[in-house]
Every structure is written in structure tokens, then in C-alpha cells.
Amino acid sequence: MIKYDRLWDTLKEKGISQYKLIKDYGIDKAQLHRLRKNMVVKTMILNNLCRILDCRIEDIMEYVSDDMENK
Template identity: 75%
Template sequence: MIRYDRLWATMNKKGISQYKLVKDYGIDKAQLHRLRKDMVVKTVILDRLCQILSCQVEDIMEYVPEEKE
């Protein structure tokens, strides 16, 4: 599973809010919702977030193996 917990920490460290992403950078609210829920997002969104935050992809996402039942 891909988790986006690192995104929120990176945004906080860079001083960029979700509101700013929507209003100043044109990131769609639906994409932010998908990120909050660890849902599938397009790589173009991940690329844009890396540009906005001046970071690497590992600063916004991580792979976490799912536990087997």
C-alpha cells in the first residue's frame, strides 16, 4: 500500500497548506481528498507536488507492505 503521510509532514515543514495548494497552485480538491485517504493518484499530481514542495517523491509517499491475514 502506498501511504501519503510524509506529504503532510513535508507540507508542514515547507509552510504550505492544503488551501495554498488549491488556491495558489491549482491542485484539485478531489486529488487532495484521494491523498488524504491513501487512494490512487496520478503520477502527474505527484510530479507537481514534488515541484511545488521542491522535494523528492520519497518525501511525500512511502510503500508499506499490507499485512497478510
């Protein structure tokens, strides 16, 4: 499973709110909802987030095996 928990930590570290992502950077509310729920998102969104936050993909997402998720 791909999890986006790291995104919220990176946003906090960079001092960027979800509101700012929506208003200043044009990130769609629906995409943020999908990220909060660890749902499928387009790679374009992930690319934009990395650009906005000046970070690596590992700073916003991680892979957690289903075995680890069930424990």
C-alpha cells in the same frame, strides 16, 4: 499499500497549506481528498507536488507492505 502520510509532514515543514495548494498552485480538492485517503492518484499530481514542494517523491509517499499494515 502506498501511503501519503509523509506529504502532510512535508507540507508543514515547507509552510504550505492545503488551501495554498488549491488556490495558488491549482491542485484539485478531489486529488487532496484522494491523497488523504491513500487512494490512487495520477503520477502527474505527484510530479506537481514534488515540483511545488521542491522535494523528492520519498518526501510525500511511502510503500508499506500489507503485512505491516495489518499489524
